[in-house]
Amino acid sequence: MANKTLLITALLCSCTFARAETDARQLVELPEMMQTHMMSNMRDHLQAINEIITYLADGNLDKAAVIAEQRLGMSSLDEHGASHMAGFMPEGMRNAGTEMHKAASRFALKAEEGELLPAYAMLKEITAACVACHAHYRIR
Numbered sequence: 001m002a003n004k005t006l007l008i009t010a011l012l013c014s015c016t017f018a019r020a021e022t023d024a025r026q027l028v029e030l031p032e033m034m035q036t037h038m039m040s041n042m043r044d045h046l047q048a049i050n051e052i053i054t055y056l057a058d059g060n061l062d063k064a065a066v067i068a069e070q071r072l073g074m075s076s077l078d079e080h081g082a083s084h085m086a087g088f089m090p091e092g093m094r095n096a097g098t099e100m101h102k103a104a105s106r107f108a109l110k111a112e113e114g115e116l117l118p119a120y121a122m123l124k125e126i127t128a129a130c131v132a133c134h135a136h137y138r139i140r
């Protein structure tokens, strides 16, 4: 019995180590308050993407455009305290953030044109920016 427990513990430990070794993301240290703020922004980003997809599925491109511009696009920068946070980020991370905001504003303009497929093609440029930043950086 004790042996089994030991074996399981050993397996769990090696898994944890293996994961840590393959995590090559750069750690970006932010003051605690800023971490909390950023993670809350992130959860809103995901929610916004979900709302955009839902509006697209309903054929409501105007609403999708408004959500994209206001919650993710260039218009969202002030509300997110972006200029303040940018100072703490390495250049690559800042660029990924800028790319996401620009992609969201481009999507909004495209969606306003009212054609579903071209709008959809622009949507993936937003999510590509989410993925690019997540692949390279972590804050904890």
Ligand code: HEC
Binding pocket: 039, 040, 042, 043, 045, 046, 047, 049, 072, 093, 094, 096, 097, 100, 126, 127, 129, 130, 131, 133, 134, 137, 138, 139, 140
């Ligand atoms: C400029 C970089 C960057 C961009 C762009 C970005 N994120 Fe993040 N996001 C992060 C980092 C860094 C974390 C924290 C990861 C960690 O420390 O493990 C994070 C965490 C998250 C989390 C977890 C929140 C939590 O409370 O656990 C979600 C959800 C998320 N991001 C969604 C998104 C979505 C959706 C987009 C695109 C619309 C996006 N992010 C764009 C950098 C970014």
